[in-house]
Amino acid sequence: MRHTLEELLAGWITHQRWFAGKGRAITELAVEAATTLPLRGPAESFHSDVAGSCGTTDRRRPPTDDRVTVRHLVITVRQDARTDRYQLLIGFRPELPQRLKHVAIGETPDGHAYDAVHDAEVTGLLLSGIASGADIGGLRFRHMPGIEIDTALRSLVLGAEQSNTSLVFGDAYICKLFRKIVPGVNPELEVVSALAERGSPNIAKPYGWIETDIGGENTTLAFTQEFLPTASDGWALALTSVRDLYGSLPGTTAAEAGGDFAAESTRLGMATAHLHKELAAAFTTSTVEAPEVKRMVEGFRRRLEAAISEVPGLAEHAGVAHEAFDRLADTGRPITVQRVHGDYHLGQVMRTPGEWVVLDFEGEPGQPLQERRALDSPLRDVAGMLRSFDYAARHLLADHPEAKELEPLAAEWAQRNRAAFIAGYSAGGGRIHGDDAVLLRALELSKAAYEVVYEARNRPSWLPIPLAAFSHDLS
Incomplete structure (x- = not known):
């Protein structure tokens, strides 16, 4: 027919x-x-x-x-x-x-x-x-x-x-x-x-x-x-490093493992800072004044409460998030905004023989075009990459029989590479000092609250990954 x-x-x-x-x-x-x-x-x-x-x-x-x-x-x-x-x-x-x-x-x-x-x-x-x-x-x-x-x-x-x-x-x-x-x-x-x-x-x-x-x-x-046929996907490179660490002899640290990724994380941080400088030069920049920052914080709070209503287990971590949001609201200083990547993580970057290359600048495909083109703090991209390091370190532990024993190694790998990325970003001209660190922490926790809802809906065994964001420091 x-x-x-x-x-x-x-x-x-x-x-x-x-x-x-x-x-x-x-x-x-x-x-x-x-x-x-x-x-x-x-x-x-x-x-x-x-x-x-x-x-x-x-x-x-x-x-x-x-x-x-x-x-x-x-x-x-x-x-x-x-x-x-x-x-x-x-x-x-x-x-x-x-x-x-x-x-x-x-x-x-x-x-x-x-x-x-x-x-x-x-x-x-x-x-x-x-x-x-x-x-x-x-x-x-x-x-x-x-x-x-x-x-x-x-x-x-x-x-x-x-x-x-x-x-x-x-x-x-x-x-x-x-x-x-x-x-x-x-x-x-x-x-x-x-x-x-x-x-x-x-x-x-x-x-x-x-x-x-x-x-x-x-x-x-x-x-x-x-097309970059000889380039390596950032997520795949990070996972190779994590697997190498998990397979190392007992007592081996992330710095001692053969597949240490920290040097690449530093280079990626520098490349990210350079990219943000080029975006600021190619497009307009603006400033979000203190009153608007407070309204932005209220948006963070609403999204957190909505996440708690769907995943009640997040409530015990709400105090950590609200403290970070309070600190941002109390800074009383404006925030510089510009064009950013908007959906930045290890799966969006490729390592060529000479440089890190960034892909997929279309932003979140599910968001309205106006929002994807909107100016934002470059630290939103930084926060996205920090969350990606956490995922790279911990997602292999989901349903892993030795997850409890490997968790300290996962935390060490994540912290080492997060710190290396931030060091590279700073060395490349990106700012993460004082009130910048306050903004970054708030952005990361807001992102983690979104991830909690996503994992609860789609991959419940991965819920510990975003929940861990509420316990570690910026570095």
Whole structure:
């Protein structure tokens, strides 16, 4: 039985990792915009209105079946009073080859529909469009000035992402498709482009992007950057260090273990301080005056009380948090704010042979775009990284038979690397002295209260990790 594409998508989308409306029934799904993308012909067949196109020759290999079509869709999904937009790349074939059976959507009057981001025979059109500066229907493909793009590279979908889909082309480019679309320029494109103009060594080189107009606003659909095939993920490096410590001989300290991470934590702190200085230079800065700081503290208190109402066990730690909040409210001094990363942790940084590189400047995907672009204290990023060190040290202890014996080592590793990161941040020009330390402590405990709720909902065995934040000092 054949169904309309909308009917098939309504059933299919609820099973996708990037779908934000899981657990709620879909009341309506509609196609807001549909653009058929060209699969054949040289790059010159793309109509370009962009001066200075790099003129890269299109060396894509077209699909073996000339009856294949690909459509770019913007759909709206209504779930009761909530409506969200999503971006899809849907392919249609008379028959699906075995390699695409796992991404089948269903049979339509136009053929078998499937998620075409997994089809390396057709995804090259994204690179070709960016390379040529194409305009296709309502879609605009753009590239950075003076760059060259190899359009012959085949793509592979990265499987770890939750809210977006990224395609890696060869070992050269990574193209992130923002699945849930919010009208406006995505902060990642905005921030990375600005930092690239300043020659920042702490970002992956930007190559281009895809955009369209939604609700009268220029809206980012995808962003392509340099892929870093020889870089190591910060979270993975930290876990290697923790495992090395846990496997060491009895009596071995974190400083003595072969996989000591402290030197890298120091370098990461310095890179973070440099990044914050570049962000302050590239964008505007402002000041939050003392009365507004007090209102910010009241927001911390409300979120803490909401967390306690959901996780009553947090109540015994509330005094520690309120004391930190009181100290911040009593400082009576303004706070300097600027553009920040907004979702900073070990999983957002990569160690290349020469430097730490920071990824994913889009902020918390679930937050409104205005909040993700808002100015904030750079110490919010610092607090996020400090929480990440705690998680790296302790999450392996969840359900571990020797957790009690290993806990002192976890605490030592976390404190050592937290202190090293802060030392590096200070050495790089970041300030964490006096009232700065008071603000940092309040930000970290507010973050920990959020984590308590998250773990209670999703990973109850991890609850001890954020709860431990209420017992240790800043350093």
